[in-house]
Amino acid sequence: xxxxxxxxxxxxxxxxxxxxxxxxxxxxxxxxxxxxxxxxxxxxxxxxxxxxxxxxxxxxxxxxxxxxxxxxxxxxxxxxxxxxxxxxxxxxxxxxxxxxxxxxxxxxxxxxxxxxxxxxxxxxxxxxxxxxxxxxxxxxxxxxxxxxxxxxxxxxxxxxxxxxxxxxxxxxxxxxxxxxxxxxxxxxxxxxxxxxxxxxxxxxxxxxxxxxxxxxxxxxxxxxxxxxxxxxxxxxxxxxxxxxxxxxxxxxxxxxxxxxxxxxxxxxxxxxxxxxxxxxxxxxxxxxxxxxxxxxxxxxxxxxxxxxxxxxxxxxxxxxxxxxxxxxxxxxxxxxxxxxxxxxxxxxxxxxxxxxxxxxxxxxxxxxxxxxxxxxxxxxxxxxxxxxxxxxxxxxxxxxxxxxxxxxxxxxxxxxxxxxxxxxxxxxxxxxxxxxxxxxxxxxxxxxxxxxxxxxxxxxxxxxxxxxxxxxxxxxxxxxxxxxxxxxxxxxxxxxxxxxxxxxxxxxxxxxxxxxxxxxxxxxxxxxxxxxxxxxxxxxxxxxxxxxxxxxxxxxxxxxxxxxxxxxxxxxxxxxxxxxxxxxxxxxxxxxxxxxxxxxxxxxxxxxxxxxxxxxxxxxxxxxxxxxxxxxxxxxxxxxxxxxxxxxxxxxxxxxxxxxxxxxxxxxxxxxxxxxxxxxxxxxxxxxxxxxxxxxxxxxxxxxxxxxxxxxxxxxxxxxxxxxxxxxxxxxxxxxxxxxxxxxxxxxxxxxxxxxxxxxxxxxxxxxxxxxxxxxxxxxxxxxxxxxxxxxxxxxxxxxxxxxxxxxxxxxxxxxxxxxxxxxxxxxxxxxxxxxxxxxxxxxxxxxxxx
Ligand code: ADP
Ligand code: MG
Numbered sequence: 070x071x072x073x074x075x076x077x078x079x080x081x082x083x084x085x086x087x088x089x090x091x092x093x094x095x096x097x098x099x100x101x102x103x104x105x106x107x108x109x110x111x112x113x114x115x116x117x118x119x120x121x122x123x124x125x126x127x128x129x130x131x132x133x134x135x136x137x138x139x140x141x142x143x144x145x146x147x148x149x150x151x152x153x154x155x156x157x158x159x160x161x162x163x164x165x166x167x168x169x170x171x172x173x174x175x176x177x178x179x180x181x182x183x184x185x186x187x188x189x190x191x192x193x194x195x196x197x198x199x200x201x202x203x204x205x206x207x208x209x210x211x212x213x214x215x216x217x218x219x220x221x222x223x224x225x226x227x228x229x230x231x232x233x234x235x236x237x238x239x240x241x242x243x244x245x246x247x248x249x250x251x252x253x254x255x256x257x258x259x260x261x262x263x264x265x266x267x268x269x270x271x272x273x274x275x276x277x278x279x280x281x282x283x284x285x286x287x288x289x290x291x292x293x294x295x296x297x298x299x300x301x302x303x304x305x306x307x308x309x310x311x312x313x314x315x316x317x318x319x320x321x322x323x324x325x326x327x328x329x330x331x332x333x334x335x336x337x338x339x340x341x342x343x344x345x346x347x348x349x350x351x352x353x354x355x356x357x358x359x360x361x362x363x364x365x366x367x368x369x370x371x372x373x374x375x376x377x378x379x380x381x382x383x384x385x386x387x388x389x390x391x392x393x394x395x396x397x398x399x400x401x402x403x404x405x406x407x408x409x410x411x412x413x414x415x416x417x418x419x420x421x422x423x424x425x426x427x428x429x430x431x432x433x434x435x436x437x438x439x440x441x442x443x444x445x446x447x448x449x450x451x452x453x454x455x456x457x458x459x460x461x462x463x464x465x466x467x468x469x470x471x472x473x474x475x476x477x478x479x480x481x482x483x484x485x486x487x488x489x490x491x492x493x494x495x496x497x498x499x500x501x502x503x504x505x506x507x508x509x510x511x512x513x514x515x516x517x518x519x520x521x522x523x524x525x526x527x528x529x530x531x532x533x534x535x536x537x538x539x540x541x542x543x544x545x546x547x548x549x550x551x552x553x554x555x556x557x558x559x560x561x562x563x564x565x566x567x568x569x570x571x572x573x574x575x576x577x578x579x580x581x582x583x584x585x586x587x588x589x590x591x592x593x594x595x596x597x598x599x600x601x602x603x604x605x606x607x608x609x610x611x612x613x614x615x616x617x618x619x620x621x622x623x624x625x626x627x628x629x630x631x632x633x634x635x636x637x638x639x640x641x642x643x644x645x646x647x648x649x650x651x652x653x654x655x656x657x658x659x660x661x662x663x664x665x666x667x668x669x670x671x672x673x674x675x676x677x678x679x680x681x682x683x684x685x686x687x688x689x690x691x692x693x694x695x696x697x698x699x700x701x702x703x704x705x706x707x708x709x710x711x712x713x714x715x716x717x718x719x720x721x722x723x724x725x726x727x728x729x730x731x732x733x734x735x736x737x738x739x740x741x742x743x744x745x746x747x748x749x750x751x752x753x754x755x756x757x758x759x760x761x762x763x764x765x766x767x768x769x770x771x772x773x774x775x776x777x778x779x780x781x782x783x784x785x786x787x788x789x790x791x792x793x794x795x796x797x798x799x800x801x802x803x804x805x806x807x808x809x810x811x812x813x814x815x816x817x818x819x820x821x822x823x824x825x826x827x828x829x830x831x832x833x834x835x836x837x838x839x840x841x842x843x844x845x846x847x848x849x850x851x852x853x854x855x856x857x858x859x860x861x862x863x864x865x866x867x868x869x870x871x872x873x874x875x876x877x878x879x880x881x882x883x884x885x886x887x888x889x890x891x892x893x894x895x896x897x898x899x900x901x902x903x904x905x906x907x908x909x910x911x912x913x914x915x916x917x918x919x920x
Pocket of ligand 1: 143144145146149164165166167168169170171172555556557
């Protein structure tokens with residue numbers, strides 16, 4: 070189906086595209102050094118054009134296209150250039166898998182980095198960040214642009230330099246944590262990020278939608294309440310489903326029944342489980358959630374005696390992340406592991422708000438159209454579908470539905486056997502580790518060799534290698550959800566990657582496991598193999614080494630290209646890559662990601678989903694419609710049904726689920742927006758202080774503000790002496806309050822301001838004598854310390870507030886409005902508190918020196 074809107078919005082760029090290609094033609098003849106000079110020339114032009122990037126777009130894009138050609142020998146397709154234009158316009162370019170998004174992103178990245186404010190290209194994992202940064206550096210070395218890279222392993226001392234590169238490749242989580250850490254820095258030199266200017270987000274739906282439900286949190290540790298967790302666990306085992314509690318799978322929640330409440334109260338010998346002074350209810354509910362809703366090898370795995378979350382969308386393990394509000398500890402209790410201390414949030418932000426800090430964001434992915442509204446409403450980005458370079462001819466067959474899971478898996482295993490027998494490469498997507506292992510076991514039983522790609526740590530490092538093989542003949546690959554993997558499956562294999570892996574395996578790791586060993590021995594002679602194997606052990610000169618490696622490399626490449634080309638033809642004759650889905654996911658988008666693995670660049674391909682009536686989507690979200698339909702269809706055990714009606718109902722169930730999750734994200738966003746505005750205000754104030762060399766003004770401003778506030782209260786309380794005493798005490802002014810009698814409020818204000826300045830100047834002179842410069846340090850120290858402490862307490866209060874509002878939201882009042890009102894009061898109180906404590910402390914700083 071042609072989407073008229075996106076067709077038009079693409080159409081209007083045809084002129085620009087033409088001009089880029091013309092300019093590209095004219096760059097063909099320039100020398101390498103002339104190409105490099107383009108960067109300087111464009112920077113000057115940009116300055117002259119008042120930094121309007123669009124004025125140099127055509128020339129900049131053409132320059133990158135030529136640099137890509139010289140560096141990689143590849144000519145950018147027009148659709149890649151269109152993608153680049155969409156990214157430049159701060160929209161989302163929907164480009165299918167294998168269309169070459171990595172290179173498309175280089176176009177706007179280059180254009181904008183000429184502004185010298187830094188461009189971030191954000192990826193979902195370290196592997197991709199590194200891979201893409203290397204590629205970008207190869208290209209941009211032709212135009213003198215410096216590419217930076219930040220992964221989990223980048224040391225903090227190096228990060229600042231990487232951030233100051235023209236273009237920085239980084240994962241979303243590193244970016245977010247660095248942002249939070251920067252805003253906790255105590256010296257201005259410790260700040261490593263520049264102001265956010267432009268970000269291009271790869272796999273944008275993974276980052277802005279799938280990960281939007283869990284905020285990034287930096288936390289400190291508080292005491293462990295291990296005993297409570299353990300007891301709650303024991304109690305949860307005594308409680309019985311439906312009698313004592315009810316489970317709502319859809320909302321992942323559990324409530325106690327009346328019987329359950331009485332039962333707990335009796336066992337714990339307490340009167341009221343819901344008394345706010347009793348801690349139990351939270352522990353019991355978490356204990357029950359751990360028992361019923363969170364399963365090992367699906368929602369989490371255990372590694373080195375730790376509970377590690379598995380991302381429900383990607384199947385990836387999320388090292389270091391913990392479920393909040395005590396749930397993680399309850400699961401630790403359930404598994405009889407050491408219960409880690411509870412976390413106290415020191416700083417947190419959601420990805421939604423993190424990326425909204427940029428002047429301009431753009432995104433790319435193969436699957437965004439289904440979430441178009443959300444991108445528009447929250448990020449103000451249009452999703453523009455870019456046509457594929459070659460027409461997609463993959464056939465998506467209709468679903469096969471089996472009566473129960475067992476029959477479904479049997480049918481899938483049988484299908485794999487058939488495919489293996491004819492040699493057609495097949496990729497099977499599963500929704501959890503345990504299911505992928507189940508299938509793996511079944512395949513082993515019927516002697517079908519296969520690769521297993523799941524979220525378990527021992528497999529992650531081999532991931533790229535496995536995917537690399539997934540397009541080869543006879544290969545059967547089982548994989549948990551493919552989201553964000555970013556490696557595309559090339560039919561017959563990817564010669565460059567195989568060769569570089571061979572060389573690496575041999576020469577650098579001396580790895581025992583060799584890729585394609587049979588072929589290798591046909592291509593290389595024994596001397597060459599010997600050379601590879603011992604390249605690092607024997608004494609070759611650097612020159613000799615490089616020369617030989619290069620020779621071997623090109624020999625391998627030539628042979629593998631031929632070999633793989635032949636294999637590719639055979640596979641295409643078999644129908645191309647076959648993708649099997651084993652369960653519909655909660656979002657159509659994720660299913661599309663899986664399907665999109667097949668049919669890249671106009672290749673033949675096929676996809677099919679095998680489902681059963683016991684699948685979650687049917688069970689939980691199916692509703693009466695589907696149930697009735699099933700009754701009428703009279704299914705027997707082994708024959709699947711292929712019913713259009715069923716597929717339709719399924720689609721609508723899936724859309725219901727999508728809408729439900731969208732609501733959750735939207736709600737999180739709306740609530741987070743409140744604290745986000747406060748966070749911005751605090752972080753701004755903090756940064757201002759951190760960067761200032763003269764904080765005295767800030768202190769005086771705080772003090773004057775405090776005086777005015779307190780005088781307001783003084784006036785309101787009909788001039789109670791108590792307030793005046795408080796003011797003089799706070800400011801440490803030795804002034805008898807009798808002095809104030811007969812003064813107007815305004816006069817008092819001026820008098821107090823004057824007294825403040827006098828006493829502060831005296832303090833400064835006194836401290837300057839003791840140690841020059843000390844007062845400025847003290848000011849900064851108190852300001853930052855008090856802001857940080859108050860802010861952390863504020864976050865805790867806001868978390869509690871949200872929880873309470875959730876419990877209270879039965880009345881007429883809109884809970885969000887209530888939340889906003891109370892949040893505002895809390896914030897004002899915090900600001901007042903910060904001002905007052907800073908003044909109080911600084912005015913008494915003499916005491917600290919005397920100690
Ligand atoms: P995507 O991210 O869109 O799935 P990638 O950027 O990973 O795709 O690119 C997929 C493959 O296509 C890579 O192997 C890349 O080298 C290749 N490729 C990209 N652009 C071109 C081009 N213009 N010509 C030939 N090959 C290309
Ligand atoms: Mg990609």
